Amino acid sequence: MKSSGQTKPRNNKYKKLKLKRRYERKLLAKKVYSPTKNTFDPLSKTVIDYKNTGLLKNYISFEGKILSRRFNRLTAKKQRAMSRAIKTARVVALLPFIRH
Numbered sequence: 001m002k003s004s005g006q007t008k009p010r011n012n013k014y015k016k017l018k019l020k021r022r023y024e025r026k027l028l029a030k031k032v033y034s035p036t037k038n039t040f041d042p043l044s045k046t047v048i049d050y051k052n053t054g055l056l057k058n059y060i061s062f063e064g065k066i067l068s069r070r071f072n073r074l075t076a077k078k079q080r081a082m083s084r085a086i087k088t089a090r091v092v093a094l095l096p097f098i099r100h
Contacts, residue, residue, distance in 0.1 A: 042073060048081045050088035053095060060086065064098045 046055065059067050059082050066086055069079045089095040 043078055043082075048078065048085050050085040050092065050094065052085075053089060056082070056086050056089055056095060060095070062099060064096060 046052075048055070050056070059072055061067055066083050069076065072079060072082070074082060086095065090097050
């Protein structure tokens with residue numbers, strides 16, 4: 001028989017474990033590249049400039065799209081500079097907008 005409205009108190013360890021798993025799942029869902037100081041930086045000594053088309057072509061897909069940060073392995077700051085340089089090079093007609 002059930003007691004009238006009284007339930008067993010839940011184990012505190014169970015709650016903590018459940019919260020920990022939920023937090024870990026959130027972390028695993030977001031896979032954004034954030035480099036540390038020890039990782040290899042492909043553009044550590046290179047200046048990102050719109051006139052350096054040889055460098056910029058490495059960061060454009062076959063269709064002419066700018067590759068994302070996950071594929072480039074660049075920091076956010078360098079990714080913004082890279083996309084700005086690519087867009088400037090396109091306007092100045094050093095790079096094509098689309099490849100066919």
